[in-house]
Amino acid sequence: MQDLLVVHGGTPLQGSVRVRGAKNLISKAMVATVLGNSPSTLHDVPRIRDVEIVRGLLELHGVRVSDGATHGEMIFDPANVERAHVDEINVHAGSSRIPILLTGPLLHRLGHAFIPDLGGCNIGGRPIDFHLAALREFGAQVDKTAGGLDISAPNGLHGIKFALDxxxxxxxxxxxxxxxxxxxxxxxxxxxxxxxIIDLICVLQKMGAIIKVHANRVIEIHGVETLGGYVHRPIPDRIEAASWASAALATGGDVMVEGARQADMMTFLNTFRSIGGMYEVDDSPVGGGIRFWHPGGDLRATVLETDVHPGFMTDWQQPLVVALTQASGMSIVHETVYEKRFGYTAALNQMGANIQVYQECLGGTPCRWGRRGFAHSAVIAGPTKLIAAELVIPDLRAGFSHLIAALAAAGTSTVHGVDLINRGYEDFEAKLAALGARAERG
Structure with a gap:
């Protein structure tokens, strides 16, 4: 089957979809199983490519991974953790940034870790300098090799006092x-x-860790002798929830996102409402979530800046920008987390959007990119009619944004590289069909 989707746009999305555990927690909780001396069980695991990659990495290191009795349940037995062959680990190089997070657990279990050259979406620098500096402080020895990093802990690991820039x-x-x-x-x-992060702390605490979260972004961890397994149901994926919300708004639709949780999305919900979108929270333990819809009439332009939590999440801006092309007036988006996040806007302009990107900081949030030549601010003038186009997906979140644009556009678009969306969105094609979208594989 070809890696492309033919999308017939112009149909408002209507219906319900369900989000499972957060992609940005699931993979880390999977890594944490290596620390335990007994099996762990993780519920509500989505069927996405990133989960398959981490499962493969764990199995290479001797962790026995099996599917549980219920849908989305995974069981991890770390009893036989072992050193994997470099060539086998390198199979995963370029496809995931998770290997670097295996370092600490493997050093504790084996005294050694090999980390291949790292991959991930090309959205800007994601340097591992912080990781390596911290590991060296803990007592690790890092040696660069042709294929990656050879890391050992000849004298074990000890607690540190460390401040992140x-x-x-x-x-x-x-x-x-x-x-x-x-x-x-x-x-x-x-x-x-x-x-x-807080959910990962909950996982580690269930395993027996002692972790205190203080005010002003200070976390205190008391090292313990051993950790056990855990049973955990992760928080829902707030990025996927916001993506479907933005799709509902851009297409003039009405989508119930089952499993979405208000507490994790407060900043997004404020922005969604301020530009004219409507939402309703259902706290029912079964079937609850958040319903998002376009109430009719004009959407309003806005000014927003991405930031670390509790700010507006960087992964929320790309889907929402598609909806902002339909808002009346001039919206400004200042990206402060990743310096190359606006590459996807060229395709939107090709479809009829009016988006200009600038190197200047168009906002007041302290920014690391000023005067460094990165186009990290965008001005979106609207509303503009979107028309179908041939699109090539550059990365995960931009890919879903391109998909939203194709759904909102008049005519039939061809979207290449859609398999990349499977990295973070479970069964997205089935969900599109459930919402009444007209799309099929090319």
Whole structure:
């Protein structure tokens, strides 16, 4: 089957979809199983490519992974963790950034870890300098090889006092996964506090870790001797929920996102309402979620800046920008997390949008990209009629944005590279069909 989707646009999305566990938590919770001395069970795991990749990495290292009795249940037995062959690990190089997070758990279990050259979406620099600096502080020795990094801990790992220059999610996860079994106390300042980070702390606490979250982004971890397994149901995927919400708004539709949780999406919900979208929260334990719809009339332009939590999430802006092309007036979006996040706007302009990108900081949030030549601010003038086009998906979140644009556009679009969307969106084609979208494989 070809890696393309033919999308017949112009039909409002109507109906219900369900989101499962958050992609940005699931993979980290899977890594955490290596730390335990007994099996772990993870519920509500989505069938996405990233899960398959991490499962493969764990199995290469001797973790026995099996599907549970219920849909979305996975069981992990780490009893036989072992050193994987470099060539086998390299099979995954370029397809995931998860291997670096295996370092701490593998150092605790084996005293050694090999990390291949890392991949991931090309949306800007995601340096591992924070990771390596922290690992060295913990007592790790890092040696560069032709295929990646050879990391060892000849004298074990000990607690550290570490301050991040930027509240990096990945670096915070690295320190959490390493500190829980390190000797002594670790204090991390300027830590990321995203909902997925807090949920990872919940996972580790279930395993027996002692982790205190203080004010002002300070996390204190007391190393323990051993950790056990866990049973955990993760928070729902707030990125996927916002993506379907944006699709409902862009197409003039009405979508119930089952499983979406208000507490994780407060900043998005405020923006969604401010531009004219409507939503309704259903807190029912079964079938609950958030209904998103376009009430008719004109949408309103807005000014927003992406930021670390509790700010407006960087992965929310791409789908929402498609809806903003239909808003009356001039919207401004200032991206402060990734410097190359606006590459997808060229395709939207090809479809009739009026989006200009600028190197200047069009906002007041402190930004790391000023005067460095990155086009990290966008001005969207609207409303503009979108017309069908031939599109090539560049990365996961931009890919879903292109898909939304194709659904909103008049005519038939051909979207290439749609398999990339499977990295983070479970059964997205089946969900599109459930919402009445007219799309088929080319």
């Amino acid at each position: 930027y509240p990096s999610v990945g670096a915070t996860e690295q320190i959490l996964l390493t500190a829980v079994l390190a000797k002594g106390v670790t204090e991390l300042s300027n830590a990321a506090v995203e909902p997925e």
